[in-house]
Amino acid sequence: MRKIYSLLLAGSIVFAVSCQSGQKKAGEKSAQVEKTEAAPELNKLSAEETSNGWQLLFDGTTSTGWRGYNKTEFPKGWEIVDGTLHCIGTGTGEAGAENGGDIIYDKKFKNFDLKLDWKISKGGNSGIFYLAQEVKDWPIWKTAPEMQVLDNANHPDAQLGKDGNRQAGSLYDLIPAVPQNAKPFGEWNSIEIICFKGTVVYKQNGEKVLEFHLWTDDWKKMVAASKFPEYNKDWADVAKEGFIGFQDHGDDVWYRNVKIKNMD
Template sequence: MKKIFFTLVAMSAILVACEGKPSAATKTTEAEDSTVLVLFDGETFNGWRGYNKDHVPGKWTIEDGAIKINGGGAGEAQSAEGGDIIFDRKFKNFELELEWKVAKGSNSGIFYLAQEIEGKPIYISAPEYQILDNENHPDAKLGVNGNRQSASLYDMVAAVPQNSKPFGEWNTTKILVYKGTVVHYQNGEPVVEYHLWTPQWKELLDKSKFSAEKWPDAYELLINCGGENHEGYIGLQDHGDDVWFRNIKVKILD
């Protein structure tokens, strides 16, 4: 993971040097930092709605300070009261942090830079941070070299090391998106790094289920992920399984 380490060091230097950004000596606390947005207050769905909907579908509830998707099988995800949810604001350069846990055998995901397209699923326009019970879900053995396991860039880049916790235990996630560089963290470790809008990104798409040959609609959207302004929605996936999310916040980096 040397490449990730050196990239993060360089990016940290850039961020500290940026005009208007506080130095290490003057940095405010998180509570005082206006660039940190709490996306879930632990009690309400304020700011959230269903993808291509004006309300939060009924399969989503709040339980013990966490957002929960109550799974009823993959078919339920397509029902009127199922489906993915998004936070109703687009983000460009940011750090997303949250915690999640899954029931036994559960599958979900976190989408970012997503576009909202009528009649199309969210995952054809957005990279996906995979959420999975690696030990008990068949997807863990699909894909290539583990690229459908927890914290992976779904079907493209495997998370290394694979350090997810067993079902029923809370995991921490951070997703850094900064001027095309994306880093996935899981339980405090950087596990994936890739670079949007580059030859590397095109190569990843070409080798995935979203290639121009296999899924042209998805390829057209993902090759220029985030659209003209390189920004999009953050979304949580309903894959028909029980999954919990809490302590969701975003730090704006631009």
């Protein structure tokens, strides 16, 4: 009898431990499910973003709001594909850019927080402009600061300039992005440009990479030592309000999730 009782007791203990283990595994699985969050929708604003004043500049399906720089229409060198603004590469670099041209959003901004994603092709080059002005017969870069978009590993511009100031995320030809955290060609990078009363901050893939201050003596000295005065002697006098634009450098580049918060 005592032997039977011992066997029953042992069986009860094994059963209890097994149940507890099963419950723990189920609980762990449940916790894992709770931690899994749905990926944010592309080219959409969350309810929080909308309530905080963010505006979508690209809806993912049309070119609404966008046109060619110094043009009234959306250029044929760009297309809307797979939820992106795609600049169609020509394989001839800057020479091929004449087939499409730079594009701008048809509204001027002054103080703002701009966010977007970009992806570049192998050996590709492009750029993000802001506070740009339209001047007849001029390219956009003669009037506006630029955040560089580049395949650092394969485009020679990454080795030119000074201290990496032509690499991705840099204030082109003026201030290098530090740290240099751009992802390789074919992968998406997220950026943020904050412009408020002359203070400009660049963020790339979640990290602040540079900061500078427009219209100051330091700004004017820095520009004077660059290549820009050769093309526009008044380049340092950046406008206080202007267009946001994307560069056609003759290479494939994709933009998406373009959104802005007006801070005026």
